Amino acid sequence: xxxxxxxxxxxxxxxxxxxxxxxIIPKQHLKSIERTxxxxxxxxxxxxxxxxxxxxxxxxxxxxxxxxxxxxxGKNFGCGSSREHAAWALSEFGFRAIIAPSYADIFRTNAGNxxxxxxxxxxxxxxxxxxxxxTKPPYELTIDLEAQTITDDFGFSETFAVETFRRHRxxxxxxxxxxxxxxxxxxxxxxxxxxxxxxxxx
Amino acid sequence: MEKSKTLFxxxxxxxxxxxxxGEPTLLYIDLHLVHEVTSPxxxxxxxxxxxxxxxxxxxxxxxxxxxxxxSDERFHIKDQIAAQQIATLRRNCESAGIPLFxxxxxxxxxxxxxxxxLGLTQPGMTVVCGDSHTSTHGAFGALAFxxxxxxxxxxxxxxxxxxxxxxxxxxxxxxNLPEGTSSKDLVLDIxxxxxxxxxxxxVIEYAGEAIRSLTMEERMTLCNMSIECGARAGMVxxxxxxxxxxxGRPYAPSGNAWTxxxxxxxxxxxxxxxxxxREVSIDGSRLEPxxxxxxxxxxxxxxxxxVARPDEARDASERAAILAALEYMGLQPGMRIEDISxxxxxxxxxxxxxxxxxxxxxxxxxxxxxHASVTALVVPGSESVxxxxxxxxxxxxxxxxxxxxxxxxxxxCLGMNPDILAPKQRCASTSNRNxxxxxxxxxxxxxxxxxxAAAAAVAGHFxxxxxxxxxx
Ligand code: SF4
Numbered sequence: 001x002x003x004x005x006x007x008x009x010x011x012x013x014x015x016x017x018x019x020x021x022x023x024i025i026p027k028q029h030l031k032s033i034e035r036t037x038x039x040x041x042x043x044x045x046x047x048x049x050x051x052x053x054x055x056x057x058x059x060x061x062x063x064x065x066x067x068x069x070x071x072x073x074g075k076n077f078g079c080g081s082s083r084e085h086a087a088w089a090l091s092e093f094g095f096r097a098i099i100a101p102s103y104a105d106i107f108r109t110n111a112g113n114x115x116x117x118x119x120x121x122x123x124x125x126x127x128x129x130x131x132x133x134x135t136k137p138p139y140e141l142t143i144d145l146e147a148q149t150i151t152d153d154f155g156f157s158e159t160f161a162v163e164t165f166r167r168h169r170x171x172x173x174x175x176x177x178x179x180x181x182x183x184x185x186x187x188x189x190x191x192x193x194x195x196x197x198x199x200x201x202x
Numbered sequence: 203m204e205k206s207k208t209l210f211x212x213x214x215x216x217x218x219x220x221x222x223x224g225e226p227t228l229l230y231i232d233l234h235l236v237h238e239v240t241s242p243x244x245x246x247x248x249x250x251x252x253x254x255x256x257x258x259x260x261x262x263x264x265x266x267x268x269x270x271x272x273s274d275e276r277f278h279i280k281d282q283i284a285a286q287q288i289a290t291l292r293r294n295c296e297s298a299g300i301p302l303f304x305x306x307x308x309x310x311x312x313x314x315x316x317x318x319x320l321g322l323t324q325p326g327m328t329v330v331c332g333d334s335h336t337s338t339h340g341a342f343g344a345l346a347f348x349x350x351x352x353x354x355x356x357x358x359x360x361x362x363x364x365x366x367x368x369x370x371x372x373x374x375x376x377x378n379l380p381e382g383t384s385s386k387d388l389v390l391d392i393x394x395x396x397x398x399x400x401x402x403x404x405v406i407e408y409a410g411e412a413i414r415s416l417t418m419e420e421r422m423t424l425c426n427m428s429i430e431c432g433a434r435a436g437m438v439x440x441x442x443x444x445x446x447x448x449x450g451r452p453y454a455p456s457g458n459a460w461t462x463x464x465x466x467x468x469x470x471x472x473x474x475x476x477x478x479x480r481e482v483s484i485d486g487s488r489l490e491p492x493x494x495x496x497x498x499x500x501x502x503x504x505x506x507x508x509v510a511r512p513d514e515a516r517d518a519s520e521r522a523a524i525l526a527a528l529e530y531m532g533l534q535p536g537m538r539i540e541d542i543s544x545x546x547x548x549x550x551x552x553x554x555x556x557x558x559x560x561x562x563x564x565x566x567x568x569x570x571x572x573h574a575s576v577t578a579l580v581v582p583g584s585e586s587v588x589x590x591x592x593x594x595x596x597x598x599x600x601x602x603x604x605x606x607x608x609x610x611x612x613x614x615c616l617g618m619n620p621d622i623l624a625p626k627q628r629c630a631s632t633s634n635r636n637x638x639x640x641x642x643x644x645x646x647x648x649x650x651x652x653x654x655a656a657a658a659a660v661a662g663h664f665x666x667x668x669x670x671x672x673x674x
Contacts, residue, residue: 022637031283033242076399082334084350113352
């Protein structure tokens with residue numbers, strides 16, 4: 001996993017509430033057995049017409065936002081299906097961070113496992129950032145995960161909260177499986193204690 | 203004396219392998235269910251890191267999401283990419299020694315239908331699957347939740363997941379659900395009240411008189427859709443209904459082990475003085491049939507009600523959401539739900555594809571004909587459900603009414619197989635998600651109970667099934 005320390009990038013505003021993972025990556029693109037190839041289909045229902053041509057009214061098709069790496073969205077981002085393909089698609093498209101008032105639980109974990117930083121901010125602040133991105137593109141933000149700050153070039157500066165452990169993993173790009181495997185002895189002891197419970201019928 | 207605990211805390215604590223200050227809990231997993239869509243990258247990751255599947259004996263796989271539902275095509279899949287996904291699962295299971303309930307085995311079906319019906323899902327267990335509707339299994343008093351593919355890989359390698367402890371909510375439903383309503387109406391009503399993020403960060407325990415009198419299948423429908431209000435999981439404390447359902451199932455304990463298990467399961471109920479982080483109560487006796495009109499499961503109204511109007515919104519973002527939903531759904535603000543007419547009806551999915559659901563739909567359809575402008579698809583949740591339904595003659599009822607009777611799978615719940623809506627087609631569906639494009643690009647989905655779906659199929663528009671004219 002690529003570590004996340006500091007990131008400066010362009011902001012794309014997509015201020016809808018309840019953006020579900022079916023929108024982030026529609027099901028017709030889930031049939032791959034690879035982890036890559038999903039970026040091209042990110043938000044495909046919104047990004048493209050039925051015939052595959054781009055919809056010019058969609059934010060990520062507009063000049064100033066095409067190479068955005070920070071997405072600003074409405075509350076409950078990532079709700080619905082558990083598909084990690086949503087996190088893969090966002091990362092592959094180039095997003096490193098999302099700013100929204102809240103996120104769905106499973107998406108939060110999936111993002112963490114793919115080095116995608118989720119920043120939770122009060123709704124008025126999210127709105128303000130989205131407005132800046134809308135009115136003076138390309139609007140850039142610098143996110144410093146070590147200092148837990150977001151700043152722009154016009155004097156905007158805010159701190160954000162992030163769980164200590166999640167921050168630690170992101171900063172160092174740590175593989176969760178490797179970390180758990182260090183606990184092998186604890187897992188085996190646990191299994192020994194619960195042996196009868198784990199027995200099955202036929 | 204030991205601290206009093208909720209059902210959720212009992213299961214959580216008994217599965218905690220390790221808990222360090224400031225870190226997520228390492229939780230042991232008793233049952234890991236696997237399907238073809240969210241697992242290939244996890245197996246590939248394992249191979250890449252030269253890691254083994256730790257407990258193939260606690261892992262079970264099936265094929266459900268992209269399998270075609272016509273009897274021919276399910277053995278000869280035309281979609282090459284879907285076929286590759288299925289072939290990959292077969293290969294992965296074989297090399298890791300994971301039991302696979304394959305197509306034609308008599309046990310294949312939607313992962314959340316077969317876990318319970320095979321007796322794999324048991325009270326007090328931790329159950330995970332790379333699928334958000336894993337919450338279904340909470341109906342047994344198991345702690346069951348959906349995980350992403352990286353976590354699937356994590357469970358394959360370690361038989362554990364790392365989780366931050368959720369908060370607890372008790373949702374008490376008093377009274378008895380009225381005739382003509384079902385647990386599907388109940389859960390749609392709950393989501394409508396809590397909102398699509400009202401349960402975020404919580405495990406919900408459903409309690410109260412109305413819940414106690416639900417059958418196991420009805421409890422599954424309820425727990426299944428817990429995720430649609432954002433909850434991590436839904437749970438119902440196990441009771442005699444649970445034990446009766448499980449007794450004699452293929453993977454349930456038997457003989458002495460059964461007696462011991464029941465004794466253990468009886469200890470799982472929430473202690474009387476245990477505290478929840480949040481308490482919500484609902485009067486179940488006033489429930490009405492519910493129909494969604496929008497593009498998330500919380501956008502719903504009673505059958506006697508109307509589609510929302512933008513001027514009812516609490517704030518600007520809700521107003522925008524209502525406008526966008528009405529436009530996508532092609533509905534007039536404030537129109538009567540009963541005036542919405544339909545092109546398609548889908549009865550099936552892990553929410554409502556079980557035997558009782560099919561019985562409820564068949565009871566409405568018996569002796570009636572499906573409206574000329576509607577095509578209806580009935581898809582049993584598993585091979586075993588299909589077999590049982592045919593033994594009872596339900597298939598005849600569906601076919602005589604003019605519906606198609608298909609082979610088991612997820613089907614038009616998400617349309618990863620050939621069963622999809624055409625653009626702008628309007629569908630009454632017993633599934634769980636009405637997101638934009640869920641059942642096909644530009645398709646319009648209304649979520650309802652099996653009885654309401656069947657009645658709509660006959661009438662050609664939504665009707666109140668409480669006034670239904672049953673034949674025979
Ligand atoms: S029936 Fe629908 S919701 Fe259930 S597992 Fe299949 S695709 Fe998911």
